[in-house]
Amino acid sequence: MKPTPPGWPRISPALFYTDPRRAIDWLCQAFGFEVRILVDGPDGSVMHSELTYGDGVIMVSGASAEAPGPDSHWRQRLTSPASIGGRVTQALAVYVDDVQAHHDRAAAHGAEICDPLTTQDYGPEYWSDRGYGAYDCEGHRWWFMQRLRTGSA
Secondary structure (H helix, E strand, O other), X not given: OOOXXXXXXXXXXXEEEOOHHHHHHXXXXXXXXXXXXXXXXXXXOEEEEEEEEXXXXXXXXXXXXXXXXXXXXXXXXXXXXXXXXOOOOOEEEEEOOXXXXXXXXXXXXXOEEEEEEEEEEOOOOOEEEEEEEEEXXXXXXXXXXXXXXXXXX
């Protein structure tokens, strides 16, 4: 395999929000992401952004079908869970260093905790994680986990 560009993991999800600027602020405050780059569109919209959490990268932009440009044909299919009754088609999983502190921070900033902190133990040959599930400010589904034990398999 060829190497990835510097600073990029192999997989980098893109999330679409009806108000991406508000979502970026919220993701930083509630979940601890940091803005690496924010490209403003000529109309003040968010054209592109990159947020990091450790060595992970997500991209956040608007879910607007009216976006001009050569890619407007596929933008018609982009949406936020907030605009479709909270339905979710994917979830993101993030490993954190201190899941209890992360949970408390997210809850304090209004994250909807949908799965309480729970320890999942898959046996000595696999792993044990402690984690929780949450919805962000527009309804994207997240899992945050802390590895407690790595197995022998």
